Amino acid sequence: MVNRFICRFIFELLFCNPPQTPSEAEVPCSNTRCRSFVMDSLLFRLKESVGEALLPGDVFSPDSEETPSRAEKLICGPGLRRTGDHVHVFKSGILRNKLPNMFWIDSQQRRYVPAKGESVIGIVTSKAGDVFKVDVGGSEQASLSYLAFEGATKRNRPNVQVGDLVFGQFAVANRDMEPELVCIDGCGRANGMGVFGNDGLLFRCSLGLARRLLTPNSELVKDLQQVFPFETVVGLNGRIWIKARTVTQTLILMNLLEACENMTAQQRHSLLQKVKDCSH
Amino acid sequence: MRDTPLSNCERLFLLQAIQEKKRLDGRQTYDYRNIKILFGTDYGCCIVELGKTRVLCQVSCELVPPKDSRPTEGILYFNLELSPMASPAFESNRQSELLVMLNRQLERCLRNSKCIDTESLCVISGEKVWQIRVDVHVLNHDGNLMDAASIAAISALSHFRRPDVAIQGREVTVFSPEERDPIPLSIYHMPICVSFAFFLQGSYLLVDPCEREERVKDGLLVIAMNKHREICSIQSSGGIMLLKDQVKPVEMLLLVEGEHENHSSERIKPFPVLLCFSSFVLMQRKEGGKFGFAESLPIERITALKRDEAPVEMADVKDTAEEIINRTESSTEVYPPGLKTRERSAASPVLVATGTAQVGEGIVNSWGLEEDEDDEVIIEDKGGGNPRRLQNKGELELSLWLYFRLLYHTVRLHLFSLVRPGKLQDSEDLMQCLTPRVYLDDLEEGAGHTEEALMVLLAGSTSMMASSSGISSSISLQLVMSFVDF
Numbered sequence: 177m178v179n180r181f182i183c184r185f186i187f188e189l190l191f192c193n194p195p196q197t198p199s200e201a202e203v204p205c206s207n208t209r210c211r212s213f214v215m216d217s218l219l220f221r222l223k224e225s226v227g228e229a230l231l232p233g234d235v236f237s238p239d240s241e242e243t244p245s246r247a248e249k250l251i252c253g254p255g256l257r258r259t260g261d262h263v264h265v266f267k268s269g270i271l272r273n274k275l276p277n278m279f280w281i282d283s284q285q286r287r288y289v290p291a292k293g294e295s296v297i298g299i300v301t302s303k304a305g306d307v308f309k310v311d312v313g314g315s316e317q318a319s320l321s322y323l324a325f326e327g328a329t330k331r332n333r334p335n336v337q338v339g340d341l342v343f344g345q346f347a348v349a350n351r352d353m354e355p356e357l358v359c360i361d362g363c364g365r366a367n368g369m370g371v372f373g374n375d376g377l378l379f380r381c382s383l384g385l386a387r388r389l390l391t392p393n394s395e396l397v398k399d400l401q402q403v404f405p406f407e408t409v410v411g412l413n414g415r416i417w418i419k420a421r422t423v424t425q426t427l428i429l430m431n432l433l434e435a436c437e438n439m440t441a442q443q444r445h446s447l448l449q450k451v452k453d454c455s456h
Numbered sequence: 457m458r459d460t461p462l463s464n465c466e467r468l469f470l471l472q473a474i475q476e477k478k479r480l481d482g483r484q485t486y487d488y489r490n491i492k493i494l495f496g497t498d499y500g501c502c503i504v505e506l507g508k509t510r511v512l513c514q515v516s517c518e519l520v521p522p523k524d525s526r527p528t529e530g531i532l533y534f535n536l537e538l539s540p541m542a543s544p545a546f547e548s549n550r551q552s553e554l555l556v557m558l559n560r561q562l563e564r565c566l567r568n569s570k571c572i573d574t575e576s577l578c579v580i581s582g583e584k585v586w587q588i589r590v591d592v593h594v595l596n597h598d599g600n601l602m603d604a605a606s607i608a609a610i611s612a613l614s615h616f617r618r619p620d621v622a623i624q625g626r627e628v629t630v631f632s633p634e635e636r637d638p639i640p641l642s643i644y645h646m647p648i649c650v651s652f653a654f655f656l657q658g659s660y661l662l663v664d665p666c667e668r669e670e671r672v673k674d675g676l677l678v679i680a681m682n683k684h685r686e687i688c689s690i691q692s693s694g695g696i697m698l699l700k701d702q703v704k705p706v707e708m709l710l711l712v713e714g715e716h717e718n719h720s721s722e723r724i725k726p727f728p729v730l731l732c733f734s735s736f737v738l739m740q741r742k743e744g745g746k747f748g749f750a751e752s753l754p755i756e757r758i759t760a761l762k763r764d765e766a767p768v769e770m771a772d773v774k775d776t777a778e779e780i781i782n783r784t785e786s787s788t789e790v791y792p793p794g795l796k797t798r799e800r801s802a803a804s805p806v807l808v809a810t811g812t813a814q815v816g817e818g819i820v821n822s823w824g825l826e827e828d829e830d831d832e833v834i835i836e837d838k839g840g841g842n843p844r845r846l847q848n849k850g851e852l853e854l855s856l857w858l859y860f861r862l863l864y865h866t867v868r869l870h871l872f873s874l875v876r877p878g879k880l881q882d883s884e885d886l887m888q889c890l891t892p893r894v895y896l897d898d899l900e901e902g903a904g905h906t907e908e909a910l911m912v913l914l915a916g917s918t919s920m921m922a923s924s925s926g927i928s929s930s931i932s933l934q935l936v937m938s939f940v941d942f
Binding site for chain 2: 426
């Protein structure tokens, strides 16, 4: 969830809206994953377990005698859920912390669940009147209105064919409804979203790798940049599109990315060194 | 569930790559993926892995009345199922075109080619015959299901043993495997299907297409052949018009490849592989050793599709485990089964027995290895000092240590075979010099120095070896090169 915030943060910082920091107001926010807490010992216990692997069912509870002394806010990210005064873990993974009081579980999975605000790569499967049906890797296909593109009006329709790749973000994504994609931001500008990729290669990876590639100053991206120059679009649904100068280079990059998922930095460096030596 | 649609850019890219003779996984046009055949504990059970495509086959038999038109022949029944676990596009109990095509081709390849002697399956003519049932289940679909299915079926049939029978008049006694050894089926030849995918109106050809390549193909040609250069069946689907000129070179290719197995290892050579596998498994059974899928687990053949090795910090695992146990409340002591009374007091949390305390080894843990360096999250250190750096150093030391141990043993083996007995004293001294302690102090800097240090070490050691034991420089150079590859 933090990465989602970070992406959105950079997005909005660079372009029009004033940055929306994670809501720390006392008022319960619309994002169902934010909750505010007041217990001191709870915070302490959570901080103690940062970096440990936790399993679903683990509970963090405050000391029973403690009364709320001061308003300490604690934000629960993905993998943590609040029930009453306790924090329950419902995904297995490693507990991470962003100071001062944001906690989440870093877990590994390949199946994507649409969430609001995330930018994903979708494949257009059909046109139904005014709406495109887009496959995003979730259980339902998302709908994308033809008006949700920059500069699109009823007369001026965007040029989208079945089988095209689109990069957009979710305007609506909850469990009970069909998700909706849009290719414009709040101001009406495209910001890199929309139809793309006449050539290049699309492939799948795990969600963790996609998030790693999207962190600012990512080591992985820096290492790969030194191998070949390439263009890439990374979707948070585990889809990556890359394009390098030649077909061979693109294929090498794809294989490198798939291999980098389970490698330590040291192994990656040695592998990239080998690739650089072979290519020169 | 629906399968992911193929986007236009993927299709264009794949076709472009094929025109440039490039494949997604780096194979050549006529290269097969790695084939692995594993047999289970039951006779007639086998799993075939063709790259990531996995297929399971089970053969069973039953005594039934024969068909009216053929009273003296046994019955062969083939059944192929596409499990939804193989691909999101497959739905159970749905007759898709692919399923029908695969079933028909399997039947044609194995039944119509008369590879199994059905007359030998007759017990009492007109009354009882053996019905051999071959069930093939597709576990993972990554292209080329036909080849994998045919290899699985024929291997399972060669592996299978039917119960022995005794006939007295009209009475039939079927012996259990404990009473009398079961009998193998009589197989005349082993037909195997090879698939060729055609692209761009037949101008380009690929052998053993993977799933993505199959999606953009124009047509498919499946040829079933055996070792004796006989074609058992040819099937062409997809509606492309293949001229005779195009089919002939394909046949010649198969014949040539089948004969010359000395070509590069990825050529089509399933025939000798099959024969040697089934005979190997038989030997294992006779010797009373363990066999089956469970035995393939420790050699990492079944549990994972892909696995990379990562150095693991193991120095204080036992202490940490003991610590954790001590911290938890003491409950009634649980003894692992089979421990004798006097050993109970020494029960430790770490079980050292092989195969009893674990099932498989799971995937490599990729958390925390990368994030520690590039995450802006601050991880609070509990142990004080700089635990992350020490851990990296520990990993480095361990990997180096492993390198040197292997080096030590390999060089030792080489030397002992080459050096005369009188010179053994010298080689022992050499071995002392090659132990890791001397060198580790110099090599604690960082990852970048590892390779250089290894080269220096090897260069130094080989020169010493060459001078003292008279090995020619070419051999020492070979030793160096083999270690560098490792």
